[in-house]
Amino acid sequence: MNLKLLLAEDDVPLREVLxxxxxxxxFEVADYDNAEDAIDAAGDEHFDLALFDVVMKGMTGIEALSNLRRLQPNMGIIITTAFATVDVAVDAMKKGADEFLTKPFNLAALSTTLKRVHAERSPLTTIEERSNDQVFSALANPIRRAVINHLRIHQKMKFMDLCRVVGxxxxxxxxxxxxxxxxxxxxEKGEGRIYSLTSRGKEVHSSMLK
Incomplete structure (x- = not known):
């Protein structure tokens, strides 16, 4: 299974190369040119790793660390910068970064570093815990909770019908x-874009009612 990587880098040519x-x-890469949009993505889906530049428009990569750790405690986080100082590196590590890389970096070495950080983080999270994280993230949004409710009532619904009832x-x-x-x-999505709850979805719906 490919590792899912969240990338925040405002240097467009570098981001495209990465x-x-x-x-x-x-790697399965979701890329953004600012920390704020990347953090929003982390609130919506699970990522194994994050690669954030320090200096970006708006929030810096280091300022984003606490948000990423709160949303996904077991994510491996690597901070990169072209303006490295010992103080910046220490600050990043104190605030939750797993690794600190100075630009320019070797792309092959970057891949190795990402995989090492993930391997070091992996013992902290079981498959069941990751699954629970994904479920928790899915239920954090009112639109998705509404979809689950309507699918429990109607059993199976077409895409357009779901759009209509959810509004x-x-x-x-x-x-x-x-x-x-x-x-x-x-x-689960069936033929003809017909959606229904899985057995897990039905269990989660029952727990939502408690």
Whole structure:
């Protein structure tokens, strides 16, 4: 299974190179040009690793650390910068970074570092805990909770019918939320874009009522 990497880097050429190189190395990369959007993504889905630049527009990579740790405590986090000082490195490590890299870095060495950080983090999280993290993340959004409720009532629903009953006009946005529910194992997608709850989804719905 590919490792899911959250990348925040505002240098566009470098970000494109990183995405291409790390994808070839087997990573599934979600890339952003600022920390705020990347943190939003971390609130919506599970990531194994994060690679954040220190200096970006808005929030810095170091300022983002506490948010990432709160959202996904077991994520491996690597901070990168072209302006490295001992003080910055120490600050990053104190605030929760697993590794600190100075630019320019060797892409092959970066891949090795990412995999090492993940391996060091992996014993801290069992498969069941990761699954629970995904479920918790899926249920954090009211739109996704509404989908689960309607699917429990109606058993099976087409995409457009679900959009209508949940009250979402933006189909792209709604499709994103459905994908998160499918990825977390709560909802399954059948032929003709017909959605229904999995057995796990039904269990979670029951627990939501308690």
């Amino acid at each position: 995405v291409e190189a790390l994808t070839l190395e087997g 979402i006009d933006d189909h792209t946005k709604f499709n994103f939320h459905l994908r998160q529910l499918v990825n977390s194992g709560l909802v």
